[in-house]
Amino acid sequence: MAQSFAFDFSKLDYTTPNDKIKAVGAPDVPQRILDGLKKYEDSSRGYGAHGFEYNSRVGKGTILVDHRPEDAQVTQVYRMPVDPASEELEKVTHFDLGTGRVISSITPIKGDDWRGTLRSGGAIMGMDVDGKEFFQFWRMWEDSESETVIPHIDGELDNKPSTIRIERLTHDNSIKFSSLLLSQTEDYFLFSSTEDGPAEIHTYMTRLTDSKTGISPSSTAAFSLPRTRITAKASSGRAHWAASTVSLDNKYVLLTDIKGASYRPLYVLDISDPATLPAQPERLLLPGATEREEETNNSWISFSRDAATPHLVYIITDAYGDFRSSLILDLDSRTVLRHITASEPSLNAIRAIPWDVKGHVVLEDMLYMVANIDGWDAHYVMPLSGARKHEVIEIKFDGDGADSASFSPTFNRKNGRPYEICYRLASYRSSGALAYADLGPALERVQTDNEGKSFIVVTLKSYKQAQPIAPAFKTVAPKVIKFKSFDGLEVPFVYYHPCEGKKRVPVNIEIHGGPTVQATSLRKSRIHGYLINELECAVLYPNVRGSIGYGKKYMMADDVYLREDSVKDIGALIDYIGEHMKDELDASKIFVSGGSYGGYMTFACLTHYSNKLACGLATCGIADWVAFLSTTAAHRQDNRRREYGDETDPDVRAFLQRISPASNADKITSPLSISHGENDSRVPFEQAYFMYDSCVKRGVHAELIAGVNEGHGFKQKSVLEYVSGSKILFLERFFAKASTA
Template sequence: MRTRLHRLLSPVLLGTVTALALAQAGDPNATVAPNANLVVQGIPAIPQSLAEEVVKYNDFRGHNFVDWHPKRREMLVSHRRKGGNTAQIYRLTEPMGPLQQLTYTPDPVSSAEYEPRDGRYIVFARATGGNEVGQLYRLALDTPNAEPALLTNPDERNSFNLWLRQSGQMVFSAVPVDRTSASGTRAKITTSLYVMDPEKPQDKRKLGELEGGGWSVSAASNDEKQLVLRRYLSANESQVWLMDVANGQTRQLLPAPDAKEPAASYHAGRFSPDGRKLWIATDRFGEFTELSRLDIASGKLERLSSHIPWDVSALTLTEDGKTVAAQFNVDGCDELRLFDGESGRELPAPKLPPGNVGSTVYDRVRNEIAFTTNGARGPSQIFSLSPEGKVEQWTQAATEGVDTRQFSEQSIVRWKSFDGTSISGLLSQPSATRFPGRRPVIIAIHGGPEGQATVGFIGRNNYFVNELGIALIQPNVRGSTGYGKSFLAADNGFKREDSVKDIGALLDWIATQPHLDPKRVLVMGGSYGGYMTLAVATHYADRIAGAIDIVGISHFVTFLQNTESYRRDLRRVEYGDERDPAMREFLDRISPLTNAAKIKKPLFVVQGKNDPRVPYTEAEQIVAKVRESGTPVWYLRAENEGHGFARKENQDYQFLSTILFLQQTLLK
C-alpha cells in the first residue's frame, strides 16, 4: 500500500513521444503535415528540416514503477517503447532485463495492479481520448494473446482503490459523469464504493454511496474488516473516515466530529499490523505535512517528523509494519527518510543515487523498496533498495544518442513580491560560453494551482535551453504546494490576482539579472498555469514578447459552470463560488476573457477537445475574443486529447509549433 500526493505539471513540460509524418523526404521545401486529429489555425507551415533538427530531443523515454509481483521478484513498469505513441504497461522480470509489453491500446495506460495472491492477471485503468472517464480491465497473464475484459460501467468514472488480498477482491469507486445526465450536468454528486472479484464482475457488491466527489480508499485493515477513507474537500482541508466492510457503515476519525479546530489536511497511510493504529500525514500541527500516527481508540495523534520542516509527500510500510519509508519534499526535491515502525524514531538515511525520488513502494515478500529517480540530466529510472541498504538499478532511460550530461542543472532562485513575500523558482540557464550576453527567458508556470515546479528532467524543453540559448524559469507562485499551508492558501478567492503580481515581481527581478534579457520574455503554462499565462498577458502586455496558453481557464464563471460536476464544488473552494453575487462580479472582472482587449502580444492556444477539467470552450472563446482586437493568435486543438496532449504524434506537432512561435516572438 502506498500513498501518493498528487502533483500537477504544465502539459508542455511532459514530453514523451512517436514519429511525425514528414512529407517528401529530402525536399528542402517539404513541410510537416498535421495528423488527422489536429485542428490547426494560424500556425505557419512547419519545415521538415526543423523536425529533423529537433528529432533527437523528441524521444526521451523513462520508466515509472507500477507494482510489485506478489510472489516473485518482478514488477510492472509504465513505459513508452521506441516508435510508440503512448505509455503502456510492461512486465520486468529482472533488473536491467528486457521489457515484455502487456497492454496495447491507442490511449495511455500508466496504472495497473497484479492480482494479489498469485499474480495470474492484472487489473489496469484506461480512459478514452483524454476524457478521464476511467475504466478498469482484467488482463490474463497465463493466456497467450488474451484480450482485456472490461470490468466497469462505461457511463461512470471508475478508479481502482486497493485489494482485499485474502479474498482476492478489489475495492473500486465510481462517480457518474455529466454526459449521462438528462440535463447535461449534475446538481448532486455521489461516489459509490464497490467490492468485486475481477473474475466474477457480475457479482460485485456495493459497499456504500457517499456524498461528494472527493472520496478515495486509502487502506484496509489486516483482517480486511475495515477500510480507511479519505474525503478531500480542498487543498487545505480533508477528513479520514472508517468504513465497515460488512455493512458499509462509516464513522469520521479525523478531525473528530465534535472537534473545534482549524481545517487541516489529512492523508491516511496504512494500519499497524494489530489494526490499532493508523499512519497519517497531516498539517494539523503546523505549516507543513508531518508524519504522524493515530491511536484509533483514543484518537490521540502522535507527531513523528516535526523536526523536518518540509512536507511528507508519500509513505510506504513494510508488511510487518516495522519500517516506514517517507518521502519529504525538500524545496522541490523529494528525499527518502526511514522511520522505525514501532518507536517512530527516524533511522539513518539510505544512500541513494542523486535525483528527485519518486514512487517509493515496499514489496510484500522481501521488504525491498522500489523507487524512481530523475534529475536535470536524465528521465525517470527505477531502482530497488534492499533491507541491507543495497541499491540495484532495474531500468536505463532512453535518450536516443543525446549526451544528457551536458544538460544544465537547475538552480533555485528567489525574489520578493509586491507585499514582501518570498517567491522561488527553478532556473535552467544556457551555457554562458556558448550563449554569451543576456539571454531570452521563458517563464513556465505550473498548473494546479495546488502544484509545484520540482527539480527534475525537463524533457524536450532542453532544446530551448541547450540549442536556442533560452533561459527557463519555473516559478512557484503563492498557491503552490511545498511551502506551507499558509502559502498554499494565499491565492484563494478574492486574493487570486496576488499570484499574478508574483510574476510581475519576477519580471522586475529578471531586469536586475545581468545574464537575462527583460526585453525578451515569453510566458507559458498549462491548466491553471494557462490562466496565469493569460492573466500575465493582460496585466503585463508591454513587458512580454508573447504567451502560450495550454488548456487554460479563460473565464472563471464559464469554467465553473462547464467543468465536470464531480470537480465543481472542489474548485469553488479554491477559486470562489460563482453563485455568490460579489464573488461572481469579482471573477468576471479579473478573468482574461473580460480583459482580452489588453492582450497585445502574439498568443498561442493549445487545447484538447475532450478535456473534462477545462472544457475546450475556454480556449475557443479566448481565441475568438483576442482575434477581434487584431492580435495574432495561433490555435492548436486535438480531437483525441483531453487535459494536455498524451500522444506523441500530437506532442511532436505542438513542440514544433512552439519552436516556430518562439522564433517569431522571442528570438527575432
C-alpha cells in the same frame, strides 16, 4: 445525464497537418524543426513502475512498468525481471484505441474468481478510452495463470501478440471510476465512482475471491463488476469519497471526503458485516489538533500491517502546524501515540522535519517516508520492531543515479520482500530511469552523522533496459533563487541558464499548473532543452503563491479573492529580472508559458503585462472562471470552487468575471499561441477558441492547435511532437527577434 465536451469545428477554417492535429491560423511546422526536436523528444521518454507482480515467472519475480517507445503513439506496459542483472523487457500491451487514452493506474492482484474460476496474478488497470479522464476498470490476466481457460469475451481488447488478456469490468464512458484500493488480505476491492450522479463520487466495495457471481467459466458475455455502495448519498447531491485503507482484520475502512487541496476530513466505517453497514461513516477528528479543521488535509492514511496492532493508523496531516507531518493514531482509543516528524517543539516528534512529508508507506515492520525539502526528495525509514523501533533513519543513496532529485519507490511487499524496492529516478538530466535497491543490508549498518542523527547508505543498481535515451545535448543543472513579491512575500523559482550566467540571454517564464503543485528540477516543459541549447534562452520555473511545498498558508495565499496575487508574483518576477539579474537576463525579451492553471496564468499575465512580454504560449488554459466552474466535469466542481470560488454566489461570480482573461482579452497586445485537447473534460475547448477568436478579431496574432482525441494534456506521439514544433516555429517568428524595450 452525461456532460458533453464536444466542440463544433465546422465553423472553423482549419488544416490537418496530420490526422491527430487541427490547426487554426497556424502554419505547418517545417521538417527541420521536427528533426531538431527529435533528440529532445527521445530523451524525454522515460519509464515508470506500477508494481511487482505476484507471479514468479522469471527468477525472483517481475515488475510491471510503462514507457512510450519511439514507434508508439501512446504509453505501453512492459514486464521486466526484478533482478537488475537481467536486461529483459517484455512488451505486454499492444492494443491501439487510436486516441490519447490515459492509463491512470495498474494494480497487481493475487487473483479473482469473478468468472467462476480462479485467475491468479495479473492486475486491475484504470484507463479511459478517449482522453476525457472518465476512467474505466479493466482486468489483465494470462491463461497460464488461470485454473480454467476462459473463451474470448465480448469486448475483450485485441492485445495480440501478448499473452496478456484484457477484459473490461465497467462499461459506461460517462462514469468515472477511480481510487482503487485493495484490502490488506485482498479479499476486498474498493473504489470510487460517479455512477450515482455526475457530481457525486461514492465509494463501493466488492469481493475479489469467494465472489459468488454465478458466472460460468464458459461464458463469453461481457462482465459488469458487482459492487455495494458503502457511503450514503448526500442530500446536496454532491460528495467526493475515497477509501484510504482497510484494517488487517477487515473490520474498518478509513475514508476521506475530498473537499479540496486544503480540506480533506477523515472518516471511519465498520465493514465487519458487509450485509449491515452503518448508514454513514463516522467523522474522525484528530485529538489535540491546533489547526482549523476546515483547513486540515489528511492523506496517506494506512492501517498497521501487524496482526497484533491492526487498528494503529499512520497518517500524514497538517492538523498540528503549517507543514504536513506523519503521526501514529490508535483508532480504538482515539489517541495520538506518537508524532513522527512534526516540527512544532511541543509535540516532541521522533525526528522533526520542518517541511512537508509528501508520502509514506506502511510495510510489515517499517514505515517508509518521503519529505519534500525545498523541491528535492529526502527519504527516511522508521523500523516498527527490533532494537531501532521508532527510530527515524535518513536514507542516503549511492550508486547509479544517486544524485537524482526524485526517488519514487515501489515495494515488493506482495511477495514478502518489502525491503526490495524499484525506484524511479528523475533529475534535470533524466526523465525517469528505473533502479533496484535492497534496504535489508543497509539497515544492518546504521550510521550516525555529526549531529547525532541516524542514516543508512543504500546502493542503487540501474535496470539497464529501463533507462531513457541519454541526452545528446547539453544539460544544465538548476538552482533555486528567491525574490520578494509585491507584498514582501518570498517567492522561489527554479532557474536554468544556458551558459552559467556568463552571458545576457532572453527569458522564458514557465508557470506550473495545479495550482497546488510545485516546480522542481523534475518539472520541465517539453521544449525546455531546445530553448536552452538551440535558442540560448534561460528558463525560470516560479513557485508562485498557491504552490505546495512551502506550508499550507503559502498554498492558500491565492484562494478565491486572492487569485490575482499569484499573477502579481509574475509581475514582481519580471521586475526582479530587470533590476537584479540584468547582467545575465534580458528583461526586454521575456515570454511566458504554462499549462492548465499555468495556461490561465499565461493568459492573465498577457492581460496585465503585454507591454513587458514578447509573446505567450498557453496549453489547456482557463480563460473564463465562471464558464470553467460551471462546465468542468461535475464531479470536479465543488473541489475547484473551494480553490477558485463559488460562481453561484453573486459576489464571487462578479469578482471571477472581472478577473477572467476572457473579460480582459482586449488588453492583450502580444502574440499568443494556444494548444488544447478537443476532449478536455476539465477545461472545455471553447475556452481556448474564445481567447484565439478575441485576439484575431482585434488584429493580435494568435494561433490555435487542437489535439484530436486528446484531453487535458497530450498523450499521443503525433500530437506531442507537432505541438512542440508549432511552439518552436511560433517562437522563431515572434520571440527570437522581439524586444519590449
